[in-house]
Amino acid sequence: xxxxxxxxxxxxxxxxxxxxxxxxxxxxxxxxxxxxxxxxxxxxxxxxxxxxxxxxxxxxxxxxxxxxxxxxxxxxxxxxxxxxxxxxxxxxxxxxxxxxxxxxxxxxxxxxxxxxxxxxxxxxxxxxxxxxxxxxxxxxxxxxxxxxxxxxxxxxxxxxxxxxxxxxxxxxxxxxxxxxxxxxxxxxxxxxxxxxxxxxxxxxxxxxxxxxxxxxxxxxxxxxxxxxxxxxxxxxxxxxxxxxxxxxxxxxxxxxxxxxxxxxxxxxxxxxxxxxxxxxxxxxxxxxxxxxxxxxxxxxxxxxxxxxxxxxxxxxxxxxxxxxxxxxxxxxxxxxxxxxxxxxxxxxxxxxxx
Amino acid sequence: xxxxxxxxxxxxxxxxxxxxxxxxxxxxxxxxxxxxxxxxxxxxxxxxxxxxxxxxxxxxxxxxxxxxxxxxxxxxxxxxxxxxxxxxxxxxxxxxxxxxxxxxxxxxxxxxxxxxxxxxxxxxxxxxxxxxxxxxxxxxxxxxxxxxxxxxxxxxxxxxxxxxxxxxxxxxxxxxxxxxxxxxxxxxxxxxxxxxxxxxxxxxxxxxxxxxxxxxxxxxxxxxxxxxxxxxxxxxxxxxxxxxxxxxxxxxxxxxxxxxxxxxxxxxxxxxxxxxxxxxx
Numbered sequence: 001x002x003x004x005x006x007x008x009x010x011x012x013x014x015x016x017x018x019x020x021x022x023x024x025x026x027x028x029x030x031x032x033x034x035x036x037x038x039x040x041x042x043x044x045x046x047x048x049x050x051x052x053x054x055x056x057x058x059x060x061x062x063x064x065x066x067x068x069x070x071x072x073x074x075x076x077x078x079x080x081x082x083x084x085x086x087x088x089x090x091x092x093x094x095x096x097x098x099x100x101x102x103x104x105x106x107x108x109x110x111x112x113x114x115x116x117x118x119x120x121x122x123x124x125x126x127x128x129x130x131x132x133x134x135x136x137x138x139x140x141x142x143x144x145x146x147x148x149x150x151x152x153x154x155x156x157x158x159x160x161x162x163x164x165x166x167x168x169x170x171x172x173x174x175x176x177x178x179x180x181x182x183x184x185x186x187x188x189x190x191x192x193x194x195x196x197x198x199x200x201x202x203x204x205x206x207x208x209x210x211x212x213x214x215x216x217x218x219x220x221x222x223x224x225x226x227x228x229x230x231x232x233x234x235x236x237x238x239x240x241x242x243x244x245x246x247x248x249x250x251x252x253x254x255x256x257x258x259x260x261x262x263x264x265x266x267x268x269x270x271x272x273x274x275x276x277x278x279x280x281x282x283x284x285x286x287x288x289x290x291x292x293x294x295x296x297x298x299x300x301x302x303x304x305x306x307x308x309x310x311x312x313x314x315x316x317x318x319x320x321x322x323x324x325x326x327x328x329x330x331x332x333x334x335x336x337x338x339x340x341x342x343x344x345x346x347x348x349x350x351x352x353x354x
Numbered sequence: 355x356x357x358x359x360x361x362x363x364x365x366x367x368x369x370x371x372x373x374x375x376x377x378x379x380x381x382x383x384x385x386x387x388x389x390x391x392x393x394x395x396x397x398x399x400x401x402x403x404x405x406x407x408x409x410x411x412x413x414x415x416x417x418x419x420x421x422x423x424x425x426x427x428x429x430x431x432x433x434x435x436x437x438x439x440x441x442x443x444x445x446x447x448x449x450x451x452x453x454x455x456x457x458x459x460x461x462x463x464x465x466x467x468x469x470x471x472x473x474x475x476x477x478x479x480x481x482x483x484x485x486x487x488x489x490x491x492x493x494x495x496x497x498x499x500x501x502x503x504x505x506x507x508x509x510x511x512x513x514x515x516x517x518x519x520x521x522x523x524x525x526x527x528x529x530x531x532x533x534x535x536x537x538x539x540x541x542x543x544x545x546x547x548x549x550x551x552x553x554x555x556x557x558x559x560x561x562x563x564x565x566x567x568x569x570x571x572x573x574x575x576x577x578x579x580x581x582x583x584x585x586x587x588x589x590x591x592x593x594x595x596x597x598x599x600x601x602x603x604x605x606x607x608x609x610x611x612x613x614x615x616x617x618x619x620x621x622x623x624x625x626x627x628x629x630x631x632x633x634x635x
Binding site: 059087090 | 536537539543
């Protein structure tokens, strides 16, 4: 099984300085991105960030205004969609309503003129893979959302594409089914070994599924990194806020000391204005904190407490005016003033913007 | 819940309408078809003579079959004109869509008679078309078969009913989610395969509705044959008209009407079944 970690990973798809305009609106701004063979890469962003447009450019439903897209060393963006070894799972599945499940799945093979005997056996295999063989004769309208999802996957995978595009495929499902489909999708990707390019606006989904996340904002890439990297070392204030929750501390650095108004701690960044991201779970209640390196202490009053099962989210008003979010293990109701502590190394210096 | 009085009050108008303007006239028509004419008077003497007359006299069956041929011709021609037009407008017209749509609709506001007379001046022996053909020296004499022929009737009815065919087809094409077309391309199907395997089947309800419009409306038309049909272009509605008028044989006219009505109802029923079979929502 290929994965992003086996080196040297080869690039399957190369997006080179691609921009896309719709009239006056520049939806993608000279964007470059490499997708490695066999990886699960997620395009994450808010609606309007250009993630779906990028997907449609790769699928061939739109043409780039400038720039090139290459796949396996050949030019891709000049080919019509039906000549690309790329298949798509559409947001609302786009199953053909007049064809039953078997005919939907066979569509790609028929369109490419595969022999009848091969079609029958491959359709059977693919339906088995997504556990839909017993619904082969049903029309899509009769299926539940999760079942339609599986048929859409089978239909897209039967042509054995080099790259599978998934356009928010789980967004129409309810929360529980969504979690289940996430697991299925991930194990399916490992099983077939096909490169997945997945679009979502849900950062949790992106974290759970991806080998790498490409975070888009207003048509430009904010950061491309593994989920762990992007969470632990967000490149920008936007990344830090979009992936998980964080506290942004604004102030300045002078001669190795960060001065964040009420808080000061040592850091290695260059002098000048600076922004730090401090995750809520990096801040601890001093009373039950173990020994930590470079401790920064402050006192604060608890303004609000939100119980989320395993943990409590506190909104703490520090005695010098900062409002900070703190996540501590579930500990029962808290009130009044407490002393908090965090390690200076957990405050990550991020760029204000790109 | 609604009160009984309220329910009665709202359902009364449609019941009255259907009874007064449909059920009673049809019952009268049906009754007439079973009566006969003696010495210039309609006598209420129940018999099936009119129906056997229809089968015996070849003129009625001949005109009936001609009417069906003309209606079928109009249906086919207006499908061949209306479908590509609707397809272009729905999928490829881009910003010109609205304007073109209006251009298709505008002729519907022009009186049927005006359009009929327009065809007379185009097809007549000193009409526009003959003048043009002679100007080009394609023909020396005016061509006679253009006007007063079944051909002229088909031409005029096609012109009149193409918008009626266009509209339901256009609506059904607009209704097709574009993601389905993209999915077809995505799976490796080119334009041709996508049209025959996805677009055409999904637009079948509209196509059937349009075809039914054209066929049924042509079947009952009597103005086109009157204006441009001539003796060889006479249709069944003209026979009915003359039987109710000059010939004063209401019972026979009613019998023909009953036959046409039954045929049309059967046709609409069939179209309904086919449309159900082809609709997927």
